[in-house]
Amino acid sequence: MEEKVVECKDRLCPKHGDKKLKMRGRVFQGEVIKVLPGRVTIQFERMIKLPKYERYEKRKTKVHARLPDCMKMDVAVGDLIEIAETRPISKMIHFVVAKVVRKLEVKA
Ligand SMILES: [Zn+2]
Numbered sequence: 001m002e003e004k005v006v007e008c009k010d011r012l013c014p015k016h017g018d019k020k021l022k023m024r025g026r027v028f029q030g031e032v033i034k035v036l037p038g039r040v041t042i043q044f045e046r047m048i049k050l051p052k053y054e055r056y057e058k059r060k061t062k063v064h065a066r067l068p069d070c071m072k073m074d075v076a077v078g079d080l081i082e083i084a085e086t087r088p089i090s091k092m093i094h095f096v097v098a099k100v101v102r103k104l105e106v107k108a
Pocket residue numbers: 008009010013014015016017068069070071
């Protein structure tokens with residue numbers, strides 16, 4: 001078994017980059033709803049308690065995350081991925097893609 005060598009020139013890659021992007025803080029799992037060069041948007045549902053009615057409400061949250069070069073071929077819309085908090089990379093991005101949890105099943 002040969003290990004696949006991934007070329008990664010992404011300086012903000014947590015695994016290969018020289019900018020020392022550290023994953024820390026919160027971790028979220030969510031469905032990829034958008035893939036753009038260098039970043040993805042994920043969405044997940046969270047439950048909000050409404051004390052007045054003693055019920056829970058579902059709210060959707062969208063989070064933008066940095067997509068390292070070496071993972072761009074692995075992530076597609078519909079996949080379930082895990083993102084981890086990191087330092088702010090841009091105005092909207094302070095998360096980085098940690099791993100793919102489940103690929104969307106492709107029907108051939
Ligand atoms: Zn990389």
